Amino acid sequence: MVRLLQILMVLFLIKGAVAYQGFSWKIDPEMKKKVVAEVGDVKITEMDVQRYMKVLLPMNYYHRTVTDEKLKELRKKALKALIDRELLYYEAKKKGIKIPEKEIDRLMDELAKRYKSREKLEELVKQTGITLEEFREELKKRLMIDKLLKEYVQVNLTEKDLKEYYEKNKYKFKEPESLKVRYIYIKVDPTKPKGRQIARERAEKAYKEIQEGKDFGDVAYKYSDDLSRIKGGELGYVHKGRFEKKIEEEIYKLKPGEVSGIIETELGFHIVKVEDKRPERIVPFDKIKEKLRKELTEKLQQEKYEKLLEDAKKDVKVVIYNK
Template sequence: MNKLFLIAALAVSLFGEKTLLPESTVAVVNGIAISVDERDKEVGKLLPKAYFHSSIDEEKLKNLQEQALESLIEKTLLYSYALSKNINTTESEIDEVMTNLAARYGSKDLFEGAIKRLGFTKATFRDAVKKDEVLKKLYKQEIEVEISDKELREYYDKNMHKFKEPEKVRVRLIHVRNNPEDPEGREKAKKRIDEAFQKLEEGEYFADVAAKYSTAMSRIKGGDMGYLHRGRLQKAVEDVAFSMDINKTSKIIEQDIGYFIVKVEDKLVPNQLSFEKIKDGLAKDLKEKEESRRKSELLKRLMQNSVIVK
């Protein structure tokens, strides 16, 4: 048995969750150590590109480190399980992956330079490739599923209510916000919306009035909000919009956050989406859900029979 595993297991029995691991180690999974360096490389994968050339706050970094560690623990459990099932990869398969990666960089030297910048040696990168290839094989063998057309059709027929486009209205909106920090905010907003309504009464185009008087971002598009289903606007505003006829303009609608005027330009009735239209998206969704379920169940079984020290 691995010496580090014995030390970690003994520490758990003596100190429980307050185990002190070596400074270079952040976790031990069934005797396999996960180093700070491995965790930090995994953090780099999770970081949005926007953070690559800037600093992040301590709390954000801590959350990313926790996510990275959980990911590495899962990968370690799955990798060990794969090896126990005699799922492995050959040196020639690793060579092929390395060759393909080098080709993407245009030359062997550029590829090796990129590896170095990522903090790998050629040997440690090759080892990482090996683990990834083993995990891919495990995924294909025990987790990956294909949803047949028959299964998709049966799901669609039983759940047709899930594949309906709701009633929609296309609206233009004038929204004059009330500034709660201004004692005269509501009075000023009311004056502005009254002026806008007067312009509409005088025959000015709704888009022009919205561009001039609305304080919402939609003013840059003449108040055009596009097609909206229920739940996208203030309830009182959408109740008016959905009750109006096409090409009609509402009266002023007063709300706590300000005042609204709505114009309805088009309406779409609820529409049942055809099987062919939703087929590809449904297949992707069901596949992802089933594979996620299988992976979660496998990890749950593996964790129940593992010693994990963090």
């Protein structure tokens, strides 16, 4: 399954030919003559850029209006991606990474089978502006880059790695004092002549029911205009800054189990129940571990990726025309 996904990822050219014809994006063959960038002795043409844009377009602006400004932004993305690809390909060759020809043969056969025949595959590839042989080289290049990234960029952090980082950087995981609250918000409808009075009366009804001993969650579901009403007004733990200052001045005085009075602001009326108070703390490792794994993995992989590009740029000159 993983292997098939890799194949599909690298074969954006075929996808471009089949999936995106609805954009009526005709690529002028003359664009193949227009060089827009050079990476060492490799020339990147406007046709290359247009082909890549054709793939990026539905990924970035699906069902959205594509303005000239957005197309310029998309072109920059496409050109950068193509330049980075050539730099990574250079690094792959420099590091001696190879893809056996028999593996390319096998993948070409697999694709021909997927698209019914080699003739059909060739027809689809031609729609992208290149020959089947050029496509084969494109595939080889992409598999070499894929292998380079796996060997030099991929990061697999152990729990020990995460724990060591956590212990050295505990200050990053400090969490301020927080309150666990349930919330009722009655908004003022400014389009109604007596909007504020109507909202106040509704808030007073809600507050009266709470005072009579009705469950706060049930009252929130019945009266609140906040989305949290579907969970009985539950917001979980919130830090300072979640509410307006006027509300916070009231609720931070409350003890767990206590309910505020009706707090009026410009936007409406608020009733808050404090269920728990949690002092400032360092978030426990077990609570942050998986989030830390994701964020740290992405950070380290990005650093390794950028280093590969920088190493290549020390040897390879990059020139961009008509920025």
